[in-house]
Amino acid sequence: MEPRSLTRPEAEARAAVVAVDRYDIAVDLRGLFDGEVLETTSTISFRCLSPGTDTFVDCAAHVRSAVLNDEPLDLATIEGGRIPLPGLLADNVLVVTATQSDTASGAGVLRTVDPSDKLVYVWTSFEPDEARRLWACFDQPDLKAPHRFTVMAHETWTVTSNTAPDSVADLALGGRLWTFADTPPLSTYVVVVNAGPFHEIRSERSGYDLGIYCRQSLRDSFERDAEELFTVTGQGLAFFGERFGLPFPQRRYDQVFVPGMGGAMENWGCVTWGDSLVARTAPTYNERIYVANVLLHEMAHQWFGDLVTMRWWDDLWLNEAFASWAADWALTSATTFTDAWAVFLAQFKTVGYRDDMGPASHPIRAEVPDVASATANFDAITYIKGSSVLKQLAAYVGEDAFVEGLRTYFRDHAYANTSLDDLMGAFGAAAGEDLSSWTRDWLDRAGTDTLTLTDGRVEAVGPDGGTPRPHRVDIGCYARTDTGLELVETVPVHLTGASTTVALPDADLHLLNDGDLTFAAVRADAETTQALLDGAADLPTALSRGLAVTTAWDMVVKGELASPAFLDSLLAVLRRELNGLVAAWHHR
Numbered sequence: 001m002e003p004r005s006l007t008r009p010e011a012e013a014r015a016a017v018v019a020v021d022r023y024d025i026a027v028d029l030r031g032l033f034d035g036e037v038l039e040t041t042s043t044i045s046f047r048c049l050s051p052g053t054d055t056f057v058d059c060a061a062h063v064r065s066a067v068l069n070d071e072p073l074d075l076a077t078i079e080g081g082r083i084p085l086p087g088l089l090a091d092n093v094l095v096v097t098a099t100q101s102d103t104a105s106g107a108g109v110l111r112t113v114d115p116s117d118k119l120v121y122v123w124t125s126f127e128p129d130e131a132r133r134l135w136a137c138f139d140q141p142d143l144k145a146p147h148r149f150t151v152m153a154h155e156t157w158t159v160t161s162n163t164a165p166d167s168v169a170d171l172a173l174g175g176r177l178w179t180f181a182d183t184p185p186l187s188t189y190v191v192v193v194n195a196g197p198f199h200e201i202r203s204e205r206s207g208y209d210l211g212i213y214c215r216q217s218l219r220d221s222f223e224r225d226a227e228e229l230f231t232v233t234g235q236g237l238a239f240f241g242e243r244f245g246l247p248f249p250q251r252r253y254d255q256v257f258v259p260g261m262g263g264a265m266e267n268w269g270c271v272t273w274g275d276s277l278v279a280r281t282a283p284t285y286n287e288r289i290y291v292a293n294v295l296l297h298e299m300a301h302q303w304f305g306d307l308v309t310m311r312w313w314d315d316l317w318l319n320e321a322f323a324s325w326a327a328d329w330a331l332t333s334a335t336t337f338t339d340a341w342a343v344f345l346a347q348f349k350t351v352g353y354r355d356d357m358g359p360a361s362h363p364i365r366a367e368v369p370d371v372a373s374a375t376a377n378f379d380a381i382t383y384i385k386g387s388s389v390l391k392q393l394a395a396y397v398g399e400d401a402f403v404e405g406l407r408t409y410f411r412d413h414a415y416a417n418t419s420l421d422d423l424m425g426a427f428g429a430a431a432g433e434d435l436s437s438w439t440r441d442w443l444d445r446a447g448t449d450t451l452t453l454t455d456g457r458v459e460a461v462g463p464d465g466g467t468p469r470p471h472r473v474d475i476g477c478y479a480r481t482d483t484g485l486e487l488v489e490t491v492p493v494h495l496t497g498a499s500t501t502v503a504l505p506d507a508d509l510h511l512l513n514d515g516d517l518t519f520a521a522v523r524a525d526a527e528t529t530q531a532l533l534d535g536a537a538d539l540p541t542a543l544s545r546g547l548a549v550t551t552a553w554d555m556v557v558k559g560e561l562a563s564p565a566f567l568d569s570l571l572a573v574l575r576r577e578l579n580g581l582v583a584a585w586h587h588r
Contacts, residue, residue: 003060003081005372006129008312011140017053017088018138020145021045022182025135026152029195030175032103032111032122033154041097042135046145048088056082058132058139061098066136068094081132096136108133112259116217121196123258123272125265128313129371131188140371142311142417144185151178151193159195160213162186162268164252183268184249185415187309192267194256201226205234211254218278222257225283225291229255232292232335236299239334240326244303245407246414255295264294266301266323273298289337293327300326303410311417313374317364318420320378321386325394328387342542344387345516350550352384352519353448361446361463364389365420381446388519389442395517396438396472396494397431405430441469451495453512454525458493458500471495476514476544477507484538485509509535516547521554529555533565537572545573 028039044057059066060081066073068085069092077084083096103111103122108130111122124134132139151159155176159165163181171177183191198213199222210233214222233253241247254270261274277294279287300323310319331340355361364386366377394402405427413422420439428435447463451471458475460468473493478485489505504510509531512522524532536548552569555561 003058003132005370006058006140007370008314008368011142011312014055014138014140015142017048017050017055018143019047019049020138020143021047022145023137023147024150025147026150027134027193028152029122029157029159029193030152030154032195033120033157036103036111037099037101038103038109038122038134039097039099040135041095042137044092044094044096044136044138046092046094046138048090048092051088051090053088054084054086055088056084057094057096057136058129059083059096059098059136060133061100061135063136064097064099066094066096068092083136094136098135100134102133106260110258110260114215114217114259119197119216121194121198121215121259123194123196123256123261124192125261125267125272126189126191127265128189128316128374131191137188139188141187141189141309141313144187144309144415144417146185147183147191149178149180149191149193151180151195152176153178153195156197157195158198158200158213159193160198160211160254160256160270161193162191162270163250164209184307186268186306190266190268190306190309192265192270192272194258194270194272196258198256203230205230206238207251208234208237208248209252210234211252213254213256214275214278215257215259218257218275218280221278221280225279228288229291229295232295233299235334236296236330239330240300240303243403243406244410245403246303246307246410248302249307264298266298266305268302268306271295271298289331289340289343292331292335292337293340293343296327296330297323300330307415308410308413309417311419312368313371314365314368315420316368316374316378317382317386318423320383321364321390324383324387325390339542341516342546345543345546345550348380348384349388349516349519350553351380352388353521353550353554355380356385356446356448356519357521363446364443385519391516392442392472392518393427393438395474395515396470397427397433397435401431402427438470445469449520450523451512451518451520452523452525453502453510453528456501456504458495458502458512460495460498460500460520468495468498471518471520473512473518473520474514475502475504476509476511477505478509478511478535478539480508480535480538484540485535487514487540490514509539511539511544511547513547514544516543522547522551523555523560529561533569536569537576542577545577549573 022045024043026041031037103109109124129139131137149161153159159178161180162183165178166181167179169177199219200213202211257273257275264273304322305319328340328344331337409426424435424439449468450461452459462468475491477489479488539545552566556566
């Protein structure tokens with residue numbers, strides 16, 4: 001029977017009576033060396049805030065025994081991946097031994113055999129509620145607790161987990177016992193155990209002990225690109241530690257590239273990657289910036305998601321949108337990939353615009369009644385528009401207030417759980433402004449605003465001609481020189497209604513939403529539009545050129561611009577564009 005999906009009322013009821021003190025989880029992987037079965041024993045120490053209450057613990061593996069406070073539980077009562085826990089004491093200890101033989105489908109765990117050399121690798125990934133498939137746990141994000149892992153594995157295997165191993169000892173009956181240090185309080189979905197005959201490389205960067213791992217058959221390709229992985233990792237840890245006001249709080253930070261995984265997962269201190277992201281030949285710039293973006297996205301989650309965790313899955317969009325925004329912020333600010341925002345516009349934001357202006361548009365946030373619904377509405381609007389809205393928020397309150405708000409948020413809620421209101425409250429306090437109406441306007445309304453620069457005003461219209469949202473935009477003022485267009489002044493503008501007067505200096509081109517600070521369609525009067533089409537190729541940055549092309553394309557799609565005029569401008573840009581990812585989008 002497929003395990004039942006936890007509902008929000010069930011999670012709230014359980015969180016009201018249960019406080020988890022710690023998990024001690026013993027994992028025996030030796031059966032996976034040449035078989036399909038792993039064994040676990042989960043010892044959960046927890047308190048009941050209302051002694052005498054009944055609740056349940058999650059376990060979707062085959063339970064062999066369950067003992068609560070030294071009393072065996074009736075295994076016949078287990079149903080839908082839930083073990084009933086009757087008559088709880090104030091302090092409780094639950095010990096559950098279980099086995100899992102479904103190690104080939106990727107549900108929580110995957111055992112793979114490298115076809116090139118027949119070596120076996122095992123990895124786990126638990127978002128949103130897959131930890132229960134391996135061991136008993138209270139599998140919801142707001143019941144955090146320290147985890148201590150002990151792992152028995154084949155003697156040829158290296159084991160990684162969230163923390164550094166305290167010891168590795170030979171076992172009398174074969175294999176080795178890996179004992180890992182306690183984690184800080186973590187949600188059940190960000191813990192991890194990986195094992196296999198990995199190739200390991202380590203380096204000291206920015207005061208951290210960094211490790212990267214891959215399967216043996218990828219060793220040569222991996223070593224070729226290891227230096228850049230270490231460099232970007234060190235840069236990211238230093239940047240986020242300073243900007244968030246809290247250095248990553250453990251020395252060891254590992255990244256494990258595993259076969260058969262899609263994307264990457266932000267496990268605390270031990271990020272797992274699908275090793276399809278290991279370039280088999282010398283990587284192009286496009287491949288390098290993509291890998292750097294994924295690296296910093298998962299790293300941002302160490303703070304936003306792991307250290308401080310959303311209480312329920314309705315804020316999953318915020319978790320992912322923040323990490324996406326933060327990755328581009330860090331790429332631009334701390335690495336050599338300074339054109340990251342142009343790549344985001346070309347590769348991702350245009351998709352967000354397409355979907356948000358179409359019939360399937362919906363608000364960024366939505367109700368999530370149960371865990372199974374957590375990713376039902378997770379698309380380009382929640383993910384890409386959400387990231388863009390966070391960029392707009394940073395512009396709206398100002399980067400100094402945004403950073404101060406983040407620092408307060410991480411300081412006040414470290415190792416705890418929060419909601420969107422906690423985050424917006426921190427930003428509002430830092431900015432000295434109530435952001436509740438801003439939050440409703442941006443997160444609870446579907447569709448895209450249109451901003452038009454004309455006759456010394458910026459006119460704003462909401463979706464379907466309705467009330468616009470507040471916007472903080474820049475207008476770039478460009479003068480023509482012998483070598484192209486040069487930015488001579490940036491005019492910041494706060495748009496709080498249907499029409500805002502702006503004082504602009506004389507210039508050959510005024511570019512509305514320069515810097516791509518907001519999520520909106522932009523337009524201008526006929527003269528400014530023609531200057532944009534004529535001068536798009538002469539704009540000085542990939543981002544400004546991208547804005548010109550995306551604006552013109554949107555006008556074509558909506559029947560406001562003839563195709564030949566768009567093509568003339570596009571071809572001129574393509575003859576100049578050096579950023580491969582931006583040019584690739586323009587070619588589509």
